[in-house]
Amino acid sequence: MTTAERRPAPRAGARARNSTAGTDARPALSRRRELGDTSARSLLMTILGEFVLPRHEAAWTSTLVAALAMFGVEEKSARQALARSAGEGWIASQRFGRRVRWELTPPGRRLLTEGAERIYGFGRHEPTWDGQWLVVLVSVPEAKRELRHRLRTQLSWAGFGSPAAGVWVSPDVSHQDEARSILDRLALSAGAMSFTARYGAIGQQQSMVASAWDLNGIATRYEAFIDQFTGLRPRPPDEVLRAQIRLVHEWRRFPFLDPQLPPELLPAKWSGSRAAELFHDKHVQWRPAAQDRWDALVGAAS
Numbered sequence: 001m002t003t004a005e006r007r008p009a010p011r012a013g014a015r016a017r018n019s020t021a022g023t024d025a026r027p028a029l030s031r032r033r034e035l036g037d038t039s040a041r042s043l044l045m046t047i048l049g050e051f052v053l054p055r056h057e058a059a060w061t062s063t064l065v066a067a068l069a070m071f072g073v074e075e076k077s078a079r080q081a082l083a084r085s086a087g088e089g090w091i092a093s094q095r096f097g098r099r100v101r102w103e104l105t106p107p108g109r110r111l112l113t114e115g116a117e118r119i120y121g122f123g124r125h126e127p128t129w130d131g132q133w134l135v136v137l138v139s140v141p142e143a144k145r146e147l148r149h150r151l152r153t154q155l156s157w158a159g160f161g162s163p164a165a166g167v168w169v170s171p172d173v174s175h176q177d178e179a180r181s182i183l184d185r186l187a188l189s190a191g192a193m194s195f196t197a198r199y200g201a202i203g204q205q206q207s208m209v210a211s212a213w214d215l216n217g218i219a220t221r222y223e224a225f226i227d228q229f230t231g232l233r234p235r236p237p238d239e240v241l242r243a244q245i246r247l248v249h250e251w252r253r254f255p256f257l258d259p260q261l262p263p264e265l266l267p268a269k270w271s272g273s274r275a276a277e278l279f280h281d282k283h284v285q286w287r288p289a290a291q292d293r294w295d296a297l298v299g300a301a302s
Helices: 026-035 039-054 061-070 075-087 106-119 146-156 175-185 206-211 215-229 237-251 273-302
Strands: 091-096 099-104 133-137 160-162 167-170 192-198
Touching: 026 206, 039 061, 039 075, 039 106, 039 237, 039 273, 061 075, 061 099, 075 091, 075 237, 099 160, 133 175, 133 215, 146 160, 146 175, 160 206, 167 175, 215 237, 215 273, 237 273
Parallel strands: none
Antiparallel strands: 091 099, 133 167, 133 192, 160 167
16 A cells, blocks of 8 residues: 555554554555555455455466456556565565466555455444543644644544544544554644543534534445445356455445444434445355356466
């Protein structure tokens, strides 16, 4: 996963959403990769996580190039994606004469394992809520724009929303440790405050939620996902494999978009619930044929 803030993977490892470890650049680079447009490297990470990670086996270049070609990725771009992912420390090459295969490095395996837990667990259970809010007050001078950006990115990654300048809220009070870790890394803890409380009698709680998170925008993304996959019924093996990769690739964005608010705070008929049910149903339905087709590609390359 890539940004100008990138740190070498072997130094930082991988950071799950609820982890407090890693460098301060990790959330920003992960969100940018996940929320950006589809790229060869992004598709490659989806393929590695869905098919290479569970097998604990290396994959030949030709197999990965063929899988990426299903999405219109040219061979040159596919090879560049492999080289750049290796340069970032996620994969390593093994040469056999003129042929090369790729295995996950320990940081790459950690990254994809944590990603798999996040992707396949996301949306399975609705969070319960006791009505308590965690409120964090922290201000950064306007002149320090880079610091403001890093704070905003990392607190958003942790599930916080900002209803007003300098105010961050989360309905999950257990996120306080992660917020403290973020503020410590950014050297902002000394001037910050936090407390837990219920919403008071002034104003409307739903108005605060609407100001803190773009739920309409998230709902639009969910509805597009539903429209894309509801009627999709792939038949030939290559179509099933392509559909499975696309399904996971599109779904993996949502843990970075959706703070998973408790039902009490969501709009009626929240499309995220329908999208989650659709993802998990389709993934189970397509998985056997997709995995069989991957094994056939691996066998043909061996």
